[in-house]
């Protein structure tokens with residue numbers, strides 16, 4: 270007789286419980302193929318449930334192919350189902366709790382993380398609601414892969430005025446962050462195994478994006494002026510050269526115009542493209558933002574931008590400004606990847622920019638980050654002495670050079686987290702004593718406490 274226990278306290282219905290038990294027994298081989306199951310009347314009476322409940326479970330299992338029925342004979346287990354089901358590995362609760370506790374106490378100088386608490390969520394929420402209520406019905410259907418024209422128009426005007434980018438709304442494709450722009454570009458421009466040149470050091474995330482899209486990575490060393498063009502490959506031609514000229518990550522340096530020209534000339538001579546990532550150069554605390562490289566040759570330089578740093582990563586909106594001859598192919602690759610980015614979010618952002626709220630937010634955040642940076646620099650100088658900071662006073666991170674290497678384990682033991690430039694380097698050994706400190710997501714008290722922990726870690730020798 271088939272019997273198992275059912276719980277009336279469970280969040281699952283009796284029907285669901287019967288289905289699950291029978292599936293499990295079939296998978297584990299307790300019920301073998303072509304074995305006859307009890308009639309619904311028999312099973313209902315042995316489980317103490319109504320016949321309808323068993324019938325419902327049998328109907329579902331029949332639909333899913335676990336069982337079959339023979340008229341005037343009965344219900345049988347289908348063939349070929351004995352199978353060890355994957356259970357998934359779940360860490361023990363204890364380990365999970367410890368990890369959670371550790372995370373809560375750690376001060377994390379994570380780079381490129383904006384201050385999420387300053388995001389104007391009420392304004393954004395109101396605009397989103399307005400867009401949702403007032404947009405025409407057709408905007409809730411599929412739209413152009415390029416993205417909403419209203420947003421592309423706002424971006425073009427902003428880029429032209431603030432970043433010196435030569436942009437027409439028709440050359441802009443909206444993407445799911447800069448991450449997707451880079452992934453789409455690699456798929457568009459590269460054939461499997463083609464070279465992509467990247468600055469070294471550069472975030473491993475960027476490298477992974479290219480590798481996931483089947484590119485081979487060719488590292489080109491960066492120094493205090495960014496990528497060194499004389500080290501670009503001369504025989505094998507890359508499909509594109511990836512650079513962050515306005516605030517290199519992680520070094521934080523600016524590429525001078527002479528090198529920019531050399532890069533563009535390299536691209537012209539070799540029939541390749543430059544992909545310019547301009548992710549956080551709005552936040553510059555000394556002088557004015559450097560102009561984009563794209564204006565030097567809009568047919569050779571593809572400009573990639575994002576709203577993840579100026580606003581917040583969760584809105585997932587980025588874009589690329591393409592030479593006209595690449596627009597249609599880019600639209601296609603976007604369309605066949607995810608159709609287009611969310612129209613409602615795009616229209617909300619367009620309104621946010623149009624009303625002047627975007628530039629207001631930049632001005633406000635510049636003050637917040639400038640103050641955080643000032644507190645961090647002062648704390649570092651007090652703890653470790655002067656002349657330790659490398660790179661431009663910009664963005665949301667800085668690099669500190671120590672006389673001696675700080676032990677990673679000591680950082681962990683002292684409850685502080687930060688990456689070494691060396692972690693981002695492909696060629697190892699050149700940046701061992703340089704620590705990347707992101708300050709965008711930390712308030713002033715956390716910054717001061719974080720530097721105190723760094724100091725303690727630096728004094729403890731392993």
Ligand SMILES: Cc1ncc(COP(=O)(O)O)c(C=O)c1O
Pocket residue numbers: 381445446447448449472475513518546548574575576577582586587
């Ligand atoms: C160098 C660089 N560019 C761009 C981005 C932005 O990526 P996304 O727009 O997909 O959030 C990041 C993210 O951290 C980054 O490190």
